[in-house]
Amino acid sequence: MWTSIYIANNKKQADKLKALLDENGILTNIRPVGLAASTGEGMFEIQVLESEVEEAQAVICQGVVKK
Numbered sequence: 001m002w003t004s005i006y007i008a009n010n011k012k013q014a015d016k017l018k019a020l021l022d023e024n025g026i027l028t029n030i031r032p033v034g035l036a037a038s039t040g041e042g043m044f045e046i047q048v049l050e051s052e053v054e055e056a057q058a059v060i061c062q063g064v065v066k067k
Helices: 011-023 050-066
Strands: 002-008 028-032 044-049
Touching (some): 002 011, 002 028, 011 044, 011 050, 044 050
Antiparallel strands (some): 002 044, 028 044
C-alpha cells in the first residue's frame, strides 16, 4: 500500500525527491494534490510503499541536510 511521506511545494521539488529516493532503491510515486491534478502546478504528495516509510524518511532527511 502506498503511504504519503512528504508534500512537495511544486513538481520540480517532487521530481528531485523522487530521484533521490530512486537512487537509494526506494520505489516512489508522485501524486498531485488538489488543483495540481488539473493544472500540473501546485503541491504533490511523495508516496512510498508502507514497508519503506522509515527508510524513505531517513533518506529525505539526509538529502536535505547534505544540501
